[in-house]
Amino acid sequence: MNVAEMGRVLLGAVFVFAGLRNIGNRETIVAVMAKRGVPWPRVALFSGVLLQVIAGGAIVFGVYTAGAMTALAIFLVLATVISFDFWRHQGGDRTARLNGFIANAALIGAILATVNY
Incomplete structure (x- = not known):
């Protein structure tokens, strides 16, 4: 694994971790999102979590990385x-x-910086 691949794996892992962490903090995050006027805060949160985990995982494994990175x-x-x-x-x-x-x-x-790797 070269340095660019290590960077890609670490970057994807950050998003997987953040998405999973947001599940544990979901009630607080939903309340904050509602207070800030985000429509359908629970749906928005779980959509974001799914995006973070799925796209982050794709980046970790080097699958559809350009699309995953663009979405993130x-x-x-x-x-x-x-x-x-x-x-x-x-x-x-x-x-x-x-x-x-x-x-x-x-x-x-x-x-x-890493979208092409």
Whole structure:
């Protein structure tokens, strides 16, 4: 396994882990999504979880990676705008949301850098 393949596997594993973790936090996440005006928050959450786990797994195993990465990049843009709207907050809450925004931007960058591998 070369370095690019290791990066692809790690990137996919991040999404599988995040999706599975979101199942464990589902009630909290659904409540937050509802508070932020996300339509059908439970359906949105489980759709996101399925996307993260299935697309992440595809990336790990090198199957349909370009499509999986494209879907996850779009998902990340939407999730980032909904979840990490730091521009509407102040103080520690702003800092926490900005950190999440930056982390998701880094994931999008990793996707763009590895989409051809």
